[in-house]
Amino acid sequence: xxxxxxxxxxxxNRSVRIYEELLRLYPSELRDRYGDEMARCFRDLRRDALRDxxxxxxxVLWPAR
Amino acid sequence: MSGGxxxxxxxxxxxDLLPLSPVVLNVLLALADxxxxxxxxxxxxxxxxxxxxxxxxxTLYGAIKRLEEGGLIEESGERPDPxxxxxxxxxxxxxxxxxxxxxxxxxxxDDLVRAARQKGAFPAPTPGLERA
Numbered sequence: 001x002x003x004x005x006x007x008x009x010x011x012x013n014r015s016v017r018i019y020e021e022l023l024r025l026y027p028s029e030l031r032d033r034y035g036d037e038m039a040r041c042f043r044d045l046r047r048d049a050l051r052d053x054x055x056x057x058x059x060v061l062w063p064a065r
Numbered sequence: 066m067s068g069g070x071x072x073x074x075x076x077x078x079x080x081d082l083l084p085l086s087p088v089v090l091n092v093l094l095a096l097a098d099x100x101x102x103x104x105x106x107x108x109x110x111x112x113x114x115x116x117x118x119x120x121x122x123x124t125l126y127g128a129i130k131r132l133e134e135g136g137l138i139e140e141s142g143e144r145p146d147p148x149x150x151x152x153x154x155x156x157x158x159x160x161x162x163x164x165x166x167x168x169x170x171x172x173x174x175d176d177l178v179r180a181a182r183q184k185g186a187f188p189a190p191t192p193g194l195e196r197a
Contacts, residue, residue: 026123030130037103037155038122044104045122 015046079162079169082135088128091118093137093159093167100141102154103129129157137163 019042023035031038085093095101095109107120120128132138141156159167181187 030126034126034130036153038126040154041104041107041122041125045107 016043076162079166082166083170083173085166085170086128087118088120088124089132090167090170091120092125092128092132093163093170096138096157096159096163097167100143100156100158102156104154106157132163133157136160137166 016039020039023031023038026035026038091110091114092106094113095106101109103122103125107122107125110118110120129138133140137160138157139160141158144154144156178187
């Protein structure tokens with residue numbers, strides 16, 4: 001049986017994958033130089049959102065594109 | 066971005082770049098006292114503004130790109146706390162020109178507040194927070 005922690009982790013990982021896909025929509029000159037940093041920032045945001053609010057906390061990530 | 070035209074030459078006049086956009090001003094202010102990586106800038110801005118300003122990665126790095134190209138900030142090769150930090154992170158710091166632009170913008174805002182105060186368009190001071 002899946003634990004809350006496991007579900008939260010999967011939801012968080014899914015958010016990161018979606019964000020990494022969305023990064024392709026940015027201009028290549030921004031993505032090429034800063035894409036890795038942007039993805040790292042998003043993972044940091046996801047980690048803090050999960051810590052502070054659990055799965056519902058992930059909702060606050062999406063206005064923060 | 067309005068006021069986000071920060072692609073002047075570093076030997077240019079800081080006044081030419083004013084007014085700064087809120088995003089640019091907040092990024093420069095976050096770097097005024099120490100070098101920070103991107104997420105550190107996001108956290109500083111969020112905490113300093115009581116959560117009123119939250120920069121997402123796209124907004125932040127769009128501003129960082131323009132500020133680097135304009136010579137207002139630069140990547141720092143140093144790691145303020147190498148023991149506890151991921152060495153792949155890039156840290157940013159103000160350049161001398163970036164500091165001049167920040168000071169010029171703060172002076173402009175100070176003049177604006179002064180004018181507002183003269184016209185009575187200013188909230189009553191909070192007890193205990195009055196300036197000396």
